[in-house]
Structure formats: structure tokens, C-alpha cells
Amino acid sequence: MHSPDASDSARAAGALRLLDEIARTRTEPVPAHWREALRDVPRDAFLPGRLWLRDGAGGHRPCDRSHDPDGWLAAAYSDAPLVTRFVTESDGTRSPASSASAPSTVLRLLEDAQLTDGARVLEIGTGSGYNTALLCARLGAASVTSVEVAADLAARARAHLAALSYHPTVVHTDGARGWPPTAPYDRVLATCSVRAVPAEWLDQTRPGGRITTPWDSAWSCYGTLNLTKRQDRSAEGRFSAYGSYMLISGQRTDVELHRDVLRPGQSPVTRTTGLSPWDVAGADPGLDLHLGLTVPGAWYSWDTEGGTAHTRLWLADTSATSWASVDYDGRQTETFAVAQYGPRRLWDEVAAARERWLLAGAPDIGRYGLTVAPGVQRAWLDTPDTPVP
Template identity: 55%
Template structure:
């Protein structure tokens, strides 16, 4: 059953890539079966905003089908303070894994640091392809680290797996020729730059508060900086060290706030709709600002909320359910968030609506982490 299932999976991946899976990666996927790295229960999005459960003991055929589908699978949930559950670990979409390994461009003898061991599947593929002695993998979660170590041993691939915060890299095995992350970042941790060899490569999913999409491929420079471009794939969980615990109603909105009111002709769907290029441009140029749609407001048919990670400013843009030529705006706090977003969108349109791949990032060391400057290619 695994060989047939792997063959089906390779066909699914090839369809997504638009070309056959490269021979070395085909061999790796056969040698390192995905099911070895999955727990007895996994969850997959059901297309209705929730997750469907797949249990190996109760419905083995459904579990096997999920294991070899080209889809991300949630392997762990974490409970929030309000009692809700949020995914905290997952098995990446196989076609995404293939893309990242292809773009990592590891050469024989390269030393690789992986951030986010997760299930261990990525680390096993890296070890098969480039030798376990060349692979170091980090995960911040002790339970996940132990599970991954057991799965790796069962698969016959045993890279060095360490329970540590990936934001700090792993100095004992540095420098690295390649650093790959299976969680997204909003800024490249300073330790990654310090531990990357000149000419080395970083491949990491990129995240902004506004939009979680895109992958950074950056090359280390002789002066300790890195430069690279974003490519249009990748949507991963944000690195724990960079997550901000800010909620609109709990931390920002207050009854005594008096917002500044105005009207805009810019549709909220133009900045928070289906245009991922626009969303990514805004996220890169309006740092620390996120948005949420709200259909449960009395004053409007639907509202686009904006707020910042510092819990100091917010804005609301209302659609009245009748006309789309103008929209009511309310803004509060030291930042005028809608004005910032509207300005970034104006720049996006003026630049010819550049795609994600047109954005280049220059990353340089800062006091605690790094800072990045954005330019258009």
C-alpha cells in the first residue's frame, strides 16, 4: 500500500509543480515514507473553517488517504487562554516540502540547519539526500522533539535533533551552508545571520502581520548581511518567539475612545481581499498591522478592523451593504492605520501592481535581531 500511495502522491505533487518531481526527491520520498512521521490522529481543513479528524485506529483507510494526500495535516493543537484551540504543529504539504528542498539547493558536503523539526519528516528527507551527519534540526517543543527522534530512528535516518528555540540557531555546529525553516518569520533572527557561511542560503517562509504568505530565499554576504527575494508559495505557522498575543476587544478597544472619522473611496476588499500581491506589499510596508473581517457589528453590514501589535491603535472601515463608492472610516491611536494602508496600496498601484517575486529584502544585523529593507526588483 505505501508504494502505491507514494506513487499517487508524486503525481499530485507533479501536478502542483507543473513538472515531474526531480529524481533525487522522488527517491527520498520513496525511502522516507510520510506515514512513519504521522501520529495516530491527524486533522485536515474541511473547507468550512474547521478541521476534520482522521483516526488511524477507527478508520485506517481514511487515515492512509490523508497521509498521502498533498495537503498539510495538523498534528497538535494548543489550548488558548479563552479555551479555544489553535494548531501548534503540522505536517507540511508535501509539494511545499519539495519546493523548499529544491530551492534550498544543497550541494554535497553542505552543513544544513533546520528550524522546526516538527514530525521529523523534513529532517529525514534532508538526511537521506545529504547525509545525517550534515543535518542539525531544532524544535522548541520537548514532546515533539522526542516523537520526531523516535520516528527518525524508525525510518533509519538519524540526524542530530535538539530541543532548543530555533530563533537562537545552534552555535555548536555552526557555520551552516544552508538554513531552512519550517515555520514562518517576520524578521530573520540575528543568530541565523551569524551562523550562516558567506554565500550560504536561507530558505524560510515569510510572514507579515497583514498577510501570511511567501517564502524568502536569501544569500549570505561577506559583510554579514543577506539579500534575497520572495517567491510566491508558503503559508506556515509563525515562529513562537515572534508571535504577538494581542486581541482587539481584550487589549485595544475601550468605551471612552473617540476615533477620528472620515470617508474613503478605497474599497476594503482591495487591500484585504483576494489579491495576495497587494496584501503582501501592504504587509511589507505597513509593519505590525493586522486585519480581521467582522459581520457582527450593529453600525454596518460588514467591517474591516485594523489593529497594531503594540495594542495602541485601531481603525474600522465600514461597508453599509448598499453602495461601494465610499466607505466610512474610524481611526484611533497614535498611528492612523487606514491612512498607512491606503498609502501603501497607492504605492502598489503606482508601481504597476508588482507580484510577490518583485520584492527584494536586504537583511542586516540590528541590536537584538535583524532589520530588513524592502525594494522592488
């Protein structure tokens, strides 16, 4: 189902520009089979007529094919994430609900899956269907099963795939459940992130098969986990240092600082610290992964409005029972005011976890791994014999 506003020559030129753009982000060439798939599968065929592009100020601006066909087509063949749908939150704000990931990110995920000829794949999150089409181009549609929680997205993707003569199994269902009728799979590949690997994915992966999924924690949404299924119901593997995807719907938490966490009459414990909040929050991807794994449920946000401090780092937990704040007064950086409330002392937990990370040599993401089984998730550093506290 090609865009009616794009000629085949314009689409081909866009695909070549995209490949060149992707090549500039890599240290090694794009493998020939993926280069062929990226060239042959038209990305614009899977995108809606309105896209939302990053506006450079932390928000998004709309781009409509009907009003700006050239700009829309350029966005379609750019190596950039494109928001395709928003949802309205309980407080009236709008947040992205579905997106088309940057093609270079898509490619990294596909490469992590280590697909081989004849592999049977379960894709978690059909989305637009573009990633599904790349899988079909690589493996053949008969080898691809894809599940999507949104019925309208599943139907639209199915139609777009059929228009390109791809007929994989596309099912409207909760991705956390997988799809048992066509199991077991050689590969389970998620296009959404998880905070815990569903037991159903383990059960539906054959021994020796591979589960590749973007990773998320309350602290940070970054990294990709690559697991190898063992003979029992467990799997083990390492993280890769790329991948930022929306969290699978069933694992999302709806906790807001001012609505759910801060309450009148709370009396926090106060002190000072010499540890800069900038050395903790977003300081290093390896540290972010470490904190996400070792300080469960903790998340942070920055307040730069200046109402109570020049800059404040807020910490809270997903249970909405504990919070902490760390204040920079705008003048000196030797000490910072700390306030902590609730059964957890979140700043103390985060500071102690950071110290353990430093003592371990400030490891990067690739040194971390995870062993998972139904109801069990154990992080480790370098080898499974060195668990992360």
C-alpha cells in the same frame, strides 16, 4: 516506525498517488533526487494517530487511525497540510500549534534551498521529522542538524528517524538561536515563518551560503525568503511566491481585537472613503506582501455578523494602541464609512501604501527582496538600490 495499520504495499501505493498529486500542481517535473526521497520516506511514519483535517468551513475535523485507518492513511499520503497539535488560547479557543505541511509546499521549500551534494544543513523546526528525513535521504544524516523548540516533538521525531535508520543531530532548543556547535552551515532552512531573520542564523551561515525561510508579517503569512550570506554579517535575497507556515514561537504576538484593542470611551475620527475594503485586504498576494513590509504591525480581520454594519473590515496594530474600521452598508459600493482611533491612522497608512504599490506597477511577490543584518531589515523592489518606503 511504520504505521501498524498500513501494509508496505498500501504505503507504496500511497506514495505513488502523492507523487502524482504533487506533479499536477507543478509546471515542471519533480527532480529525480526528490522524487526518490518522496517515494522512499514514508510520510505516515511521522504522523500521530490523530490528525485534524480541514473541514471546508474554516475549521478542522479529527481523523483517528484507530477508528478510520483507511481515511487516516489517505490523509497521510494526500498533498494537504495536516494539523497535528492544538493549543488552548487565553480566551478558551483552540488554535493549531503544530502541523505537517502539504508535501508540495515542503518540496518547494527544499528546492528553494538549492541543496548540493555535501552541503551541511541546519533545519529550524524539526516538527514531525518528515522534512528532516527527506534531508537525510538527499544529503546523508551526518550532514543534517535539526532544532525543535518542543521537547516532546524533538524526542518523537528522533525516535521516528532512528526507526528508519536516520541519525541526524536533533536538538531541543529555541530555533531562533540556531545551533552553534555544528556551525557554520552551507544552508539554513526553516520550516516555520519569521517576521525578522535572527542574527544567529546569519552568524551560523558561511559566506556564500543560503538561508531559506517562510515569511510572515502581521498583515499576511505568505511567501518564502531566500537570502545569500555575504562576507560580512549581512545577507540579501528575494521572495518567492509560495509558502505559508506557522510563525516561529518567539516572534508571536498575543493581541485580540475585543480583548486588547477596543475600549469603552474611545472616540474615533470618522470620514468616508471611495476605496473598497475588498481592494485592500487579501486582494492580491503582491499587495499583501507590500503592506506587510510597509505598514509595520498592521493586521486585519473581517466581521460579517452584521451587528454594526453589513460587513466591517477591522484594522489594528500589534501594539494594541490604534485601530480602524471600514464599513459596507450592504446597499452601495461607492463610499464606505471609516473610523480611526489612536496615534496611527491605520486606514490612511494602508491606503497610501496601496497607492504606492499601484504606482510601482502592482508588482508581484517575486520583485521584492530584503537586505538583512543584525538589527537591520531593509526591503527593496527589483534591486537593492530601490528601497521600499
